[in-house]
Amino acid sequence: xxxxxxxxxxxxxxxxxxxxxxxxxxxxxxxxxxxxxxxxxxxxxxxxxxxxxxxxxxxxxxxxxxxxxxxxxxxxxxxxxxxxxxxxxxxxxxxxxxxxxxxxxxxxxxxxxxxxxxxxxxxxxxxxxxxxxxxxxxxxxxxxxxxxxxxxxxxxxxxxxxxxxxxxxxxxxxxxxxxxxxxxxxxxxxxxxxxxxxxxxxxxxxxxxx
Numbered sequence: 001x002x003x004x005x006x007x008x009x010x011x012x013x014x015x016x017x018x019x020x021x022x023x024x025x026x027x028x029x030x031x032x033x034x035x036x037x038x039x040x041x042x043x044x045x046x047x048x049x050x051x052x053x054x055x056x057x058x059x060x061x062x063x064x065x066x067x068x069x070x071x072x073x074x075x076x077x078x079x080x081x082x083x084x085x086x087x088x089x090x091x092x093x094x095x096x097x098x099x100x101x102x103x104x105x106x107x108x109x110x111x112x113x114x115x116x117x118x119x120x121x122x123x124x125x126x127x128x129x130x131x132x133x134x135x136x137x138x139x140x141x142x143x144x145x146x147x148x149x150x151x152x153x154x155x156x157x158x159x160x161x162x163x164x165x166x167x168x169x170x171x172x173x174x175x176x177x178x179x180x181x182x183x184x185x186x187x188x189x190x191x192x193x194x195x196x197x198x199x200x201x202x203x204x205x206x207x208x209x210x
Contacts, residue, residue, distance in 0.1 A: 012146060016138055016153045022190040023089070023130045024157055026164035027183050030172060032125060033165045036116050044114070049165040051117035056126035057158040060135055064150050067136040078140050079205040085133040086198030093192030097185055126161050137198060 037045050063070070071081070135154060139147045164171065 009145075009149065012138075013149050013153060016150055017156070018190070019134050019138075019194050020131065020153060020157045021160070022187045022194065023128075023134055024126055024161060025183070025187045026157075026161045027171065027175070028181075028187060029125055029161065030164055030168045033121065034168050034172065036121065046166065048114055048117045048121070049162060051114070052121035053126065053158045053162040053165070055118055055122035056161070057155055059123065059127040060131060060154045060158070061151055063132045064135045064139050064147060064154065067139045067147075070136075071140065079202045079209070081140065082137060082198045082202030082205065085137050086195045086200075086202060088133055088195070089130050089198060090192050090195030093188045093190070093195060095188070097188040097192065126158065134194070 033049070037048060040048065070076070071078075135150055138150050142150075
């Protein structure tokens with residue numbers, strides 16, 4: 001019995017990790033970070049990186065912990081959230097599939113402002129609408145243990161983003177922008193599938209309730 005419960009926790013954790021990793025996409029975010037921090041020193045880059053990932057985690061955690069309250073306060077139903085959230089996530093993945101190779105040259109003449117750690121790095125690059133919708137979807141009607149798993153996974157994902165930004169120059173030199181673009185396309189496909197699954201789940205709930 002305990003083994004079955006443990007397997008359920010592991011399956012849930014893997015599902016959360018896969019979804020959040022795909023939608024935050026740490027590797028594909030590397031060129032964006034490099035473009036935005038062009039001209040900044042190593043210390044300044046590390047400061048921006050730390051602030052961005054910490055703020056992103058706090059935002060995700062806020063929506064994760066207050067997800068139930070937000071639903072009750074606004075009278076949002078789970079089926080409606082799943083369908084709407086699924087459509088938004090599908091659209092985000094579709095845009096990733098359609099997007100062309102990132103070009104950050106237009107940012108070369110912009111002075112480095114540490115406020116970029118808040119926007120656009122923390123919001124919406126890491127903790128964007130897709131990330132928030134996904135985490136809230138996992139915690140709707142969930143026990144506190146499952147909510148704790150989502151928070152832990154979110155922390156792990158933000159830490160992975162931190163590492164990707166910290167070693168961004170090395171990653172681009174070793175992997176190359178073309179490979180990063182391909183990774184972005186694959187993640188876009190996964191995100192679209194996750195969104196479609198959420199819509200199907202929402203429709204099933206509506207049918208069951210009727």
